[in-house]
Amino acid sequence: MSEVRELPLVEAIKEAYQQEMERDESVFMVGQDIAGGIFPHTMGLVEQFGTDRIVDTPLAEVGMYGTAFGAAMEGFKPIVDFMFAGFFLNAASPILAQTAQFRFIHGSQMSLPMVITGACGSGMRLGNEHAMLVHNMIAQVPGIKVCMPSTPYDAKGLMISAIRDPNPVAFIWHLGTMMDRGPVPEEAYEVPLGVAEVKREGSDITLVANGIQYKNAVEVADKLEGDISVEIIDPRSVSPLDIDTILKSVDKTGRLVIVDESWDSRSTASQIAAQVVDVGFDMLDAPIRRVCIPDIPLPGGHMEPYVAPNPDAIEAAVRDVCQ
Amino acid sequence: MATDYVMPKLAMGMNEGTIIEWLVTEGQQVERGAPLMQVETEKVVYDVEAPVAGWFHIKVAAGETVPAESAIGQFAHSAEEYAEISGGVVAEAAAPEVVFDENLTSTGAVMPAAPVAAPAAAAGGRIKASPLARKLARNKGIDLSAIQGTGPGGRIVKRDVLAAKVGAAAPATAMSAPGTLTVKGTVPLKSMRGAIARNMMQSLQTSAQLSQFSEVDATRLLKARSHFVNHADSYGTRVSLNAFMVKAIAVACQAVPIANAAIVGDEVVLYNEVNVGIAVSLPGQGEFDSGLVVPVLRNAERKGLVQIDSELRDLATRAREGRLAPGETEGGTITLSPTSAIGGEGVYCWSTPVLNLPQAVIVQPGMIMDRAVIHKGKIRKRKMMPLSLTFDHRVMDGDPFAAFVVTLRRCITSPELMLA
Numbered sequence: 001m002s003e004v005r006e007l008p009l010v011e012a013i014k015e016a017y018q019q020e021m022e023r024d025e026s027v028f029m030v031g032q033d034i035a036g037g038i039f040p041h042t043m044g045l046v047e048q049f050g051t052d053r054i055v056d057t058p059l060a061e062v063g064m065y066g067t068a069f070g071a072a073m074e075g076f077k078p079i080v081d082f083m084f085a086g087f088f089l090n091a092a093s094p095i096l097a098q099t100a101q102f103r104f105i106h107g108s109q110m111s112l113p114m115v116i117t118g119a120c121g122s123g124m125r126l127g128n129e130h131a132m133l134v135h136n137m138i139a140q141v142p143g144i145k146v147c148m149p150s151t152p153y154d155a156k157g158l159m160i161s162a163i164r165d166p167n168p169v170a171f172i173w174h175l176g177t178m179m180d181r182g183p184v185p186e187e188a189y190e191v192p193l194g195v196a197e198v199k200r201e202g203s204d205i206t207l208v209a210n211g212i213q214y215k216n217a218v219e220v221a222d223k224l225e226g227d228i229s230v231e232i233i234d235p236r237s238v239s240p241l242d243i244d245t246i247l248k249s250v251d252k253t254g255r256l257v258i259v260d261e262s263w264d265s266r267s268t269a270s271q272i273a274a275q276v277v278d279v280g281f282d283m284l285d286a287p288i289r290r291v292c293i294p295d296i297p298l299p300g301g302h303m304e305p306y307v308a309p310n311p312d313a314i315e316a317a318v319r320d321v322c323q
Numbered sequence: 324m325a326t327d328y329v330m331p332k333l334a335m336g337m338n339e340g341t342i343i344e345w346l347v348t349e350g351q352q353v354e355r356g357a358p359l360m361q362v363e364t365e366k367v368v369y370d371v372e373a374p375v376a377g378w379f380h381i382k383v384a385a386g387e388t389v390p391a392e393s394a395i396g397q398f399a400h401s402a403e404e405y406a407e408i409s410g411g412v413v414a415e416a417a418a419p420e421v422v423f424d425e426n427l428t429s430t431g432a433v434m435p436a437a438p439v440a441a442p443a444a445a446a447g448g449r450i451k452a453s454p455l456a457r458k459l460a461r462n463k464g465i466d467l468s469a470i471q472g473t474g475p476g477g478r479i480v481k482r483d484v485l486a487a488k489v490g491a492a493a494p495a496t497a498m499s500a501p502g503t504l505t506v507k508g509t510v511p512l513k514s515m516r517g518a519i520a521r522n523m524m525q526s527l528q529t530s531a532q533l534s535q536f537s538e539v540d541a542t543r544l545l546k547a548r549s550h551f552v553n554h555a556d557s558y559g560t561r562v563s564l565n566a567f568m569v570k571a572i573a574v575a576c577q578a579v580p581i582a583n584a585a586i587v588g589d590e591v592v593l594y595n596e597v598n599v600g601i602a603v604s605l606p607g608q609g610e611f612d613s614g615l616v617v618p619v620l621r622n623a624e625r626k627g628l629v630q631i632d633s634e635l636r637d638l639a640t641r642a643r644e645g646r647l648a649p650g651e652t653e654g655g656t657i658t659l660s661p662t663s664a665i666g667g668e669g670v671y672c673w674s675t676p677v678l679n680l681p682q683a684v685i686v687q688p689g690m691i692m693d694r695a696v697i698h699k700g701k702i703r704k705r706k707m708m709p710l711s712l713t714f715d716h717r718v719m720d721g722d723p724f725a726a727f728v729v730t731l732r733r734c735i736t737s738p739e740l741m742l743a
Contacts, residue, residue, distance in 0.1 A: 254455045254481055282458040285481045286474070323475045 004183040010041040012152035016159035028053040031081025061090035072112040085118025086132030100143030122308035123176035127300030139239035147237040150214035152182040157191025176212030196242035202231035206249040209259035254285030264292040289317040328396040341388040365518030378405035452479035459484040531716035536673040541708040547738040566632035571734035573597040573623035579727040585681035597624040600655030603642040619655040660687040683718040687711040
């Protein structure tokens, strides 16, 4: 068996684009700076697929999104790239109010097979709008699936699933994972949406984390090895949320810490905690702890690493729960 | 020498205390004034602070009930001394030597902390256990109250249940043979339940109780109250019937001082202050239990209706929340068992109230209802109150008691007389 090559996460996303656009002519991209490439995930695509399928737009989110929306209604499968995911808010009404509810409003007669993507997250001190975490905001509205990869393997598989899914899917990736390398098979494959993965087995505590926080969780689990046995679950999708995988793990460990790079209130962490208490109350041997961004704006300067969830905060929460 | 730590006597009437929870762990180095344990007495739950500093050795486990002043722990002056008294276990704290205050003894210096909301166990002695621990204990038939928790704040966690012996205090769940009784539940006669049982029994067995029932026209009392209620905004309280009853009792006690008395030793002692105990019913500690506490409203003879009412509400609220301060249930000279205590809504009835010893009189008004009575020669609908009283025949005889009742009734039929 040949060894699987390693790719950075952005290359894995690009490979998903390439393979799906080669496979299906109705797939095309519309977005900001995708003909050039602030991030390398679109580098070279315009040379390969031409300007008809790599549609670079000005900084006009509503128009850019409207192009994709209309094309999706006509049977195309657009990938609309906001570059920095926080700017999806400029097109919040067409995305959250119209796209999410489109299929419902049309009595399940029509759907919008589109991918909404962009990068965000702490770690680069980019400041409030560019780092703004939006996965939970989109997940707030039923009708759009929302996923966030933690590894290059998942990035390619989730993107392919997102493109092939007949529903609108938001694929939000974390800037801090951009150059993370990991094994990525050459052929096209799907990682199912709405399915979490136990990424590391353990017996003392369940630690849920995604995006860059998955990396931090691994760092903490490594450090505590021999002392506290940490089971790490990557939710991969925040909507729909695979609560069953989390519950199964909590049933084994009796303890739960959820890391979610998002504001504490109304985060996926809060949602997971609520559902685990609801269904798995009798499984809990300790209070659930959430490691999130406190309810203040995420600062772009030197305070960012202190405000965002970090390995120290995760370790403290894990130790606290394992007293 | 290590200093013994005894169950503090937190109130005059405290005979025993239940250690709800140790707020320190075995061998912990404790600062003077640090929260040490949570104690439930017959009346309230207290947080107790460490009277001295030292390495603390727990001698009586949480959940145990012990007499006041009996030894329940020891303060060692040093880690070495702790190792000695605890049987060779080395204290984990290796902090610098703590200066030990020789002038303090554990009994004299105990300071009950302000009874703020306790994080670990609410009033009623709730056991702190994780949901998983509760489920495991339920499945294995283990009584959580028999387990000492090792989790944060003494919480019982999974490992504690797994370590506990099965069957030690298993509830009877097995099917019984036909014809025998099965146990639905038990109510331990301890803490508040134990105190009530003991006091009631003692009262009925050691005093000469005579009860008297009558019916009194409360039409004008309700009218008088309605004036206060109409001005509730300016008074800041809706003056209750209980406040009127407290006031009436105070007036009657001043008219007949022997009613405001107690047997102390071999004499009857009469008091100047009319301190009226008010029976407040409480939920019990378990599914089948109920509780009762009697906070005392002091100097009713010197207070107006509005002040009496405000104080009554405050006492009742804090009694229900388990936040009465030490001493607030002490020093009563006569007791009022409020209207709601018996009968309930729509039941017109009398009962034989049981004396709250060593007091000589207890007053129990019943539910006021419309009754047909002969009023000024005609049958009229009037608001009538059934009134039950019990007095101690050792303290007084029929005449003074009759005088007391007459004055009390007069205050109810003509409430303006209370202005005198």
